[in-house]
Amino acid sequence: MAEPLSAQALAEASRQGVVVIPAYREAANIRQVVEEVRHWLPHATVVVVDDRSPDATAAIAREAGAVVLSLPINLGDGAARQTGFKYADRLGAQWVVQLDGDGQHRPESIPALLAPILAGEADLAIGSRFLGVGDYKAQLGRRIGMRIFAALASWATGQRITDPTSGFRAMNRRAYRFFCGTVYPQQYPDADVLIAAHRAGLRLVEVPVLMCQSTTGQTIHAGLRPIYYVYKMMLSIFVTMLRADRAE
Amino acid sequence: MPVRQVIFMMILSAVLLTLVVELVRRRKLREEYAWLWLLAAVAAPAVVVGWPLVRQFTRLVGADEPVSVLYLGALVFLMVVNIHYSTKISRLTEQVKELAQAIALSHPQRPEQQG
Numbered sequence: 088m089a090e091p092l093s094a095q096a097l098a099e100a101s102r103q104g105v106v107v108i109p110a111y112r113e114a115a116n117i118r119q120v121v122e123e124v125r126h127w128l129p130h131a132t133v134v135v136v137d138d139r140s141p142d143a144t145a146a147i148a149r150e151a152g153a154v155v156l157s158l159p160i161n162l163g164d165g166a167a168r169q170t171g172f173k174y175a176d177r178l179g180a181q182w183v184v185q186l187d188g189d190g191q192h193r194p195e196s197i198p199a200l201l202a203p204i205l206a207g208e209a210d211l212a213i214g215s216r217f218l219g220v221g222d223y224k225a226q227l228g229r230r231i232g233m234r235i236f237a238a239l240a241s242w243a244t245g246q247r248i249t250d251p252t253s254g255f256r257a258m259n260r261r262a263y264r265f266f267c268g269t270v271y272p273q274q275y276p277d278a279d280v281l282i283a284a285h286r287a288g289l290r291l292v293e294v295p296v297l298m299c300q301s302t303t304g305q306t307i308h309a310g311l312r313p314i315y316y317v318y319k320m321m322l323s324i325f326v327t328m329l330r331a332d333r334a335e
Numbered sequence: 336m337p338v339r340q341v342i343f344m345m346i347l348s349a350v351l352l353t354l355v356v357e358l359v360r361r362r363k364l365r366e367e368y369a370w371l372w373l374l375a376a377v378a379a380p381a382v383v384v385g386w387p388l389v390r391q392f393t394r395l396v397g398a399d400e401p402v403s404v405l406y407l408g409a410l411v412f413l414m415v416v417n418i419h420y421s422t423k424i425s426r427l428t429e430q431v432k433e434l435a436q437a438i439a440l441s442h443p444q445r446p447e448q449q450g
Contacts, residue, residue, distance in 0.1 A: 136439070145444070155444040160435050170436045174443065273432055 092198045092205065100205050101128035103181040106197075107171030108135045108153070109164050109254075110188030114142040121151035123194040124186070134174055135188065136167040144188070163274040164254070172263045172271075183263040185256050186214075192255040196220075196296035200257045203292050210262040210289040210334075213248070213281065214255030214296035221297045232317065239324055240278040244285040248293060251278035255296055262289050265334040272323065275316060279323035286327065287334040344383040351376040368423075371416055 092100070106124050110117055117135060124133050135148035139161040149155050156170055168185055175183045182204050186192035196214060203209040216223040225233065233252055240248040258266070262284065266276075270283050285291055355372045358364035382389060382405065393401045 134443075149444055149447050152446045154446060156439040157442070157444065158435050158439045160431070162432055162435055166432050166436065170439050173436060174440055177440070269429070273428075 092202050096205075097127070097198050097201075098129060100182075100201070101131040104128065104131045104201075105171070105175035105178060105180040105183050106131050106133045107168055107175065107183055107185040108133065108148075108188045109138060109167035109171065109185070110135050110140065110144050110148065111138040111161070111164075111167070112140050112142055112144065113188040114140070114144045114147055116190040117144050117148045117153075117188050118151040120186070120188055120190050120194070121148055121153045124197070125152055127194050127197050128184075131184075132175075132178060132180070134171045136170045138162060138164070138167040165271060165276040166273040168254075168276065169266060169271045172267050176264055176267055180260065180263075182257060182259050185254060185258075187254050191298050191300065193221075193297035193299065196255070196294075197257075200255065200294050200296060203294065204257045204259050207259075208290070209292035210259050211281075211284050211291050212257040213250060213291065213293045214253050214257075214298070215250035215293045216253065216296065216298040217249040218293060218295035220295040221299070223298050224300070228313065232313065236278040236320060240281050243278075243282040243324065243328065244291060246285075246291065248278075248281060248291070250293065251281055253296075253298075255298065257294075261334055265289065265332075268332075270332050275319060278320055279327050282324055283327045283330070283332060284334070286330075287332050289334050341380075341383050344380050348376050348380045351379070371419065375412065 106128060108117070108120060108124070113120075121133055121135065124131075133153040134156060135145070135153040136156045137145040137148065137158065139158050145155045145157050154174075156174060158167065158170065162170075171185065172183060182201065184197055184201060186194070186197075192214065200212050200214050203212050233250070236251050237249050240251040265284065265287055266280065270287075271280060281291060352373070355364065355369050355376060359366060359369050386401075389401045389404065393399075393404045396404060398404050398407075
């Protein structure tokens with residue numbers, strides 16, 4: 088486990104990084120998320136990728152101090168994140184932190200998440216809500232699904248993964264550039280990309296983070312989507328195991 | 336094979352061929368998608384002319400009627416066409432994603448205020 092970063096070290100490191108926040112219909116939350124991230128990483132470039140929200144998400148994010156990338160059509164959470172990674176690549180960023188625009192990922196956990204990346208101990212750090220910090224609660228069906236995919240991800244990566252669906256991650260240049268390629272799915276980049284990253288030779292680590300339930304915005308786990316999600320993830324993991332993508 | 340059937344199949348094939356070629360000529364259909372339909376247009380009369388071969392093939396696969404073998408062939412053909420389309424749609428989806436991302440990346444909107 089990497090040492091916690093000092094405020095000075097964090098401020099220094101924040102100059103070389105990009106924080107990617109995919110957002111869809113987050114007009115109510117995006118200002119606070121952007122402002123809190125900027126509080127913790129005062130010099131980092133905060134990028135909000137607006138996935139064609141019909142509301143004022145993009146304008147509010149700009150007001151709050153974020154660079155906004157506006158997708159001309161709604162692409163999905165994975166493609167929105169990847170747009171942010173591509174932007175980071177253009178800036179030559181040394182690291183990327185991704186968190187959701189709905190405020191469920193607490194920015195005060197960013198220093199802990201970033202520590203193993205800056206220390207060079209891992210290429211990809213996954214913020215886990217199930218490692219003792221906070222008291223995240225989910226519905227039974229969702230909890231079972233999370234368990235199954237956590238078990239699959241743990242088996243495929245040969246290390247304990249407790250929260251593969253977490254969209255709160257930090258990565259170094261090698262990892263986010265790997266995710267700029269076709270390996271990164273347009274929707275639901277969860278257990279499958281973690282397995283792909285591991286198979287590509289990237290080092291994964293899980294870090295305890297704070298998460299709260301999403302208050303507004305749209306959860307992806309509603310209606311028939313859980314069934315599609317399980318199908319998509321199972322097939323995606325299966326074909327990922329058949330592939331041999333390497334990270335540069 | 337009765338002459339009427341042969342004539343009917345030839346007409347059907349000619350109509351199909353004309354339609355496909357005309358669509359390509361008007362640029363309503365790209366050459367890369369036309370070849371499967373041209374193949375179908377040529378295969379229909381080939382089946383009529385080569386009817387003894389169809390009978391032999393029916394015995395080979397253990398079917399009772401040559402007609403059911405033809406039905407199966409047509410079904411398989413349509414499935415292959417649809418899988419072909421699915422791969423094309425997947426590719427188009429990927430290209431649309433790349434394009435949309437490129438558009439977003441070409442106009443980064445800077446923050447309105449710097450704190």
